[in-house]
Amino acid sequence: MQTDHLDSQLAGIVVAQDRPLLITDADEVLFAFFKEFERYLNANGTYFNWASFRLNGNILDQQTHEAIDNHVVRELLGSFFDRHTRSIPMIAGAAPSLQRLSRHMDIVVLTNIPHAQRADRAEALAANGVGFPVITNEGSKAEAVRELAGRTTAPVFFIDDSPGHHTDVAGVADHVMRIHFIGDPRLSDLLGPAEDSHHRAFDWEEISLFIESHLEEAGHSIVP
Ligand SMILES: [Mg+2]
Structure with a gap:
């Protein structure tokens, strides 16, 4: 494909x-991208922890402060691009x-x-x-x-x-x-x-x- x-x-x-x-x-x-995506993460119960230059492992749950699963990172990225690609400054x-x-x-x-x-x-x-x-x-x-x-x-x-x-x-x-x-x-x-x-x-x-x-x-x- x-x-x-x-x-x-x-x-x-x-x-x-x-x-x-x-x-x-x-x-x-x-x-x-990142400024907008960070806002999106924060609006969806998560946050970026600024530990290193990668998404996987650095996006934490706002409640548990545990890293969210990589497949959830992919889903968040997918829904972010679906909704916001036209409006990222x-x-x-x-x-x-x-x-x-x-x-x-x-x-x-x-x-x-x-x-x-x-x-x-x-x-x-x-x-x-x-x-x-x-x-x-x-x-x-x-x-x-x-x-x-x-x-x-x-x-x-x-x-x-x-x-x-x-x-x-x-x-x-x-x-x-x-x-x-x-x-x-x-x-x-x-x-x-x-x-x-x-x-x-x-x-x-x-x-x-x-x-x-x-x-x-x-x-x-x-x-x-
Ligand atoms: Mg790039």
Whole structure:
């Protein structure tokens, strides 16, 4: 199913073969996912304990202060995305930076949310002035990145908050410039740079400058 979903979505994405490409995650990179999800947890009898950068094991029951089961975490995530994907606010600077970067490069949003919420996510991006193509994915992002990155001869960039995705992408497309960014400063403080990323960024201004300086170094003209 995953392969079918991915193949059909990839087939619908246009990437210019001589244009730089940015493949960006959405939650905690473009959207302030965690702030909203924390509110949702608190409204549903639970809370996040800030022990480490992961959901499983760190969401506790408000009454017992015991970690809730992983399957309940999955259910909460599912119902959260079902109800709130269209209304999660964007991270500061994300929309203007994407608009600016889109003058130099193609942009694809690669997001691990349920396929049923693809339209909601696309709508939310469009409503914020950044209606770039969206691919919904499950698990590793390696296959999608390998396929998309293979379509252009120009530099390719990948942004994600989860270290595991950097490792997976490095394994199949090591030439892709990998930027590790965690939008929520409280979460960002819980984690050092992803081992398999090239750069740890702390805001969108920095991400834009990093990408533009790499494009210039690679001989691509940058519109000021
Ligand atoms: Mg994310």
